[in-house]
Amino acid sequence: MFLLSTPLDLEIVESAARTEFTLNSGQALHFSLQHRSILDEPLSSWSQTEIADHSSDTVEGWQTWSQLHQNYQGPWKELVAHSGRVLQALTYFPTGAIVAAPTTSLPESVGGDRNWDYRFTWVRDASFTLEALWVAACPDEALKFFNFLAEAALTQVRKGADLQIMFGIRGEHDLTERTLPQMCGWRDSSPVRIGNGAWNQRQLDVYGELMGAVFLLRQHLNDLDELTREFLVSVVDAAASRWQQKDQGIWEIRGEPRHFLYSKLMCWVALDRGIQMAELLQAADSVSSWRQTREEIRGAILSQGWSQKVGSFSQAFGTDDLDASSLMIPIVGFLPADDARVLSTIDATVAHLTDQHGLVFRYVAQDGLSGKEGSFLLCTFWLAQAQAMSGQLDRAKETFAKAIGFANDVGLLSEEILPDTKELLGNFPQAFSHIGLVNAAWAIFQRENGASEDDHDITTRTSTMAQ
Numbered sequence: 001m002f003l004l005s006t007p008l009d010l011e012i013v014e015s016a017a018r019t020e021f022t023l024n025s026g027q028a029l030h031f032s033l034q035h036r037s038i039l040d041e042p043l044s045s046w047s048q049t050e051i052a053d054h055s056s057d058t059v060e061g062w063q064t065w066s067q068l069h070q071n072y073q074g075p076w077k078e079l080v081a082h083s084g085r086v087l088q089a090l091t092y093f094p095t096g097a098i099v100a101a102p103t104t105s106l107p108e109s110v111g112g113d114r115n116w117d118y119r120f121t122w123v124r125d126a127s128f129t130l131e132a133l134w135v136a137a138c139p140d141e142a143l144k145f146f147n148f149l150a151e152a153a154l155t156q157v158r159k160g161a162d163l164q165i166m167f168g169i170r171g172e173h174d175l176t177e178r179t180l181p182q183m184c185g186w187r188d189s190s191p192v193r194i195g196n197g198a199w200n201q202r203q204l205d206v207y208g209e210l211m212g213a214v215f216l217l218r219q220h221l222n223d224l225d226e227l228t229r230e231f232l233v234s235v236v237d238a239a240a241s242r243w244q245q246k247d248q249g250i251w252e253i254r255g256e257p258r259h260f261l262y263s264k265l266m267c268w269v270a271l272d273r274g275i276q277m278a279e280l281l282q283a284a285d286s287v288s289s290w291r292q293t294r295e296e297i298r299g300a301i302l303s304q305g306w307s308q309k310v311g312s313f314s315q316a317f318g319t320d321d322l323d324a325s326s327l328m329i330p331i332v333g334f335l336p337a338d339d340a341r342v343l344s345t346i347d348a349t350v351a352h353l354t355d356q357h358g359l360v361f362r363y364v365a366q367d368g369l370s371g372k373e374g375s376f377l378l379c380t381f382w383l384a385q386a387q388a389m390s391g392q393l394d395r396a397k398e399t400f401a402k403a404i405g406f407a408n409d410v411g412l413l414s415e416e417i418l419p420d421t422k423e424l425l426g427n428f429p430q431a432f433s434h435i436g437l438v439n440a441a442w443a444i445f446q447r448e449n450g451a452s453e454d455d456h457d458i459t460t461r462t463s464t465m466a467q
Contacts, residue, residue: 003043005032005051030055072135074445076437079404082411083434084136087129090431092169096144097121098129099169101415101427107189108373108416108426115189117196118427120175122166123149124205124250125432127212132438134216143220146213153210154231163210163238165203165252166196175199198252205250207239208266208273212332215273218280233283236274240293243267244300249316250325253367259317261305262325268297269332301334306341312348313341321365322353324379327386337389346386353379355419358402374416374425377403381436388443396444404437413437 004010007029010017023029030051034043046054062085069088072080091098101118108114126149133142152171153163164173177197185192214221214232224232243264246257253260271294278287304317315323326345330337353361359375360383380403387396406417408424413433415426 001036001043003034003036003045005034005045005047007048028052069140070136074441075448076400076404076441079407079411080136080438080441083132083438086412086429086434087133087136087431088141090429091141091145095170096141096148097167097169097171098125098145098431100125100432101430103427104194105189105192106186106425106427109189109418110187110423110425111189112372113189113191114373115185115191115193116198116427117177117193118430120166120168120196120199121148121152123153123163124165124203124209125435126209127216128209128435128439129431130213130216131442132435135442136438143217146217149210149213150228150231154227162202162242163206163235164199165201165206166199173199197254198248201248201252202245202257203249203252204239204242204245204247204263205260205266207235207242208269208332210235211239211270211273212266215277218277221280224280229281229283232277233274233281233286236270236281236283236286236290239267239270240290243293243297251323251362251367255367259304260323261301261313261316262323262328264297264301264305264317265325265328265332265334268294268301268334271297272333298334310348310352312345315363315365319365321363322348323363323365324349324353324360324376324382325362327379327382330386330389331382337386338391342386343390346383346390346392349383355417357417357419357422358399359406359417359419374418374423376416377406377413377430377433378415378436381433381440384440385436385443388440388447391447393444393447396440396447400440400444403440 004017008019008021010019021029030048032046032051032054036043065088066081066085070081070084074080087098090102098121099119100122104117104119105115126146129145130142133145148171152167166175167173168175175195176199177193177195179191179193181191183192184190211232246259247263248254248257249260250262271290274281274283275287275290275294278284300317305313307314307320309320310322312322313326313329315321327349329335329345330339330342335342349360353364355361355375357375359377360379362373362376362379380399384396384399384403387399406422406424407413412429414424414428415430415433417423418425
């Protein structure tokens with residue numbers, strides 16, 4: 001139930017409330033829209049003074065938070081700070097969960113059916129989100145987000161089940177998807193969906209993303225309880241035992257499972273970070289077997305994930321299809337950013353996966369869905385990040401500038417851009433796009449200041465950032 005507070009008379013037409021009014025210079029008119037569930041207390045309307053007071057309190061609260069929690073001093077300072085505020089705004093404070101976007105069913109193509117509900121938290125986003133939070137905000141938010149993920153996933157992995165890829169903001173596990181046929185959707189883009197059918201997909205990359213998140217926070221996790229340590233060891237063991245299996249991949253392909261390269265890469269990350277944190281996890285006895293499996297994965301990626309035909313790492317083993325997620329190879333430290341294969345992959349991405357504006361598509365191969373999608377801002381920021389790490393600073397800045405040029409008038413980024421019309425597409429604002437902005441800006445800042453490309457120590461980076 002909603003309650004709209006306004007001093008104006010409204011005309012109600014179907015589901016829309018309409019009115020017209022004129023304001024002269026210096027005048028103000030306030031509106032408030034309140035929501036309550038069946039279990040909440042009844043709502044009461046607010047006066048103009050009450051709405052103005054609540055608005056002032058909100059502005060003061062955000063200004064205070066920004067002053068206390070944000071100290072980034074690198075390039076694009078205002079954009080990075082603003083993206084940090086966006087991530088904070090996308091956070092459900094009681095649990096620390098961060099939604100991918102606050103909307104559902106805003107389409108990836110106008111009039112199409114690539115319409116998804118993004119009002120959930122993806123494990124996939126974990127390490128990228130934590131890094132961005134640390135740069136653009138402060139450790140408190142990062143730790144709270146990690147604690148939410150660990151608590152939500154704890155029982156599943158300890159019972160031997162696959163780690164679920166996403167959760168509700170209160171830790172809900174069942175996110176069954178259904179459609180609302182009575183709703184036509186934005187610009188007749190149907191169906192309108194509630195829930196997300198990807199919730200029970202197998203995506204093996206989540207093990208690496210979770211362990212990557214733990215690794216970023218390792219210096220603040222010295223008091224891990226036994227239950228959490230056992231859980232994290234189980235995550236590494238799961239990656240070790242399942243990396244050879246097929247899955248749906250990072251992009252949640254709704255076709256047949258495949259041997260996606262990114263999934264193998266992130267299983268490598270899970271083992272690599274587990275080995276480096278063996279003392280913290282009290283898992284010294286597992287290190288030898290973890291190392292052996294890590295090398296097996298590495299060998300498989302280098303031999304089966306490289307396409308000689310296109311001169312690039314591919315989307316899946318044994319194919320020549322390109323995928324922007326291959327840009328993560330240097331970002332996670334699998335290969336040095338100046339490795340010839342990484343440089344060739346960067347060049348192939350620019351040559352074959354970009355639109356006329358220089359923005360990057362996730363992939364162009366068939367994915368089992370009808371219609372087409374736009375270019376991805378996150379993937380464009382990945383390109384800028386990889387270019388910066390490889391020493392191509394001018395190209396990185398150019399790529400970054402192209403991506404941020406699509407922010408709207410209040411600095412918000414969508415998920416995708418329609419190449420022909422430059423329209424913002426997808427659920428909005430998109431956390432992943434703002435995360436990509438922060439991490440790419442930070443990579444450019446690091447490279448300009450001579451930081452090592454494989455510097456994964458987020459505490460060191462934070463102290464450098466604030467100087």
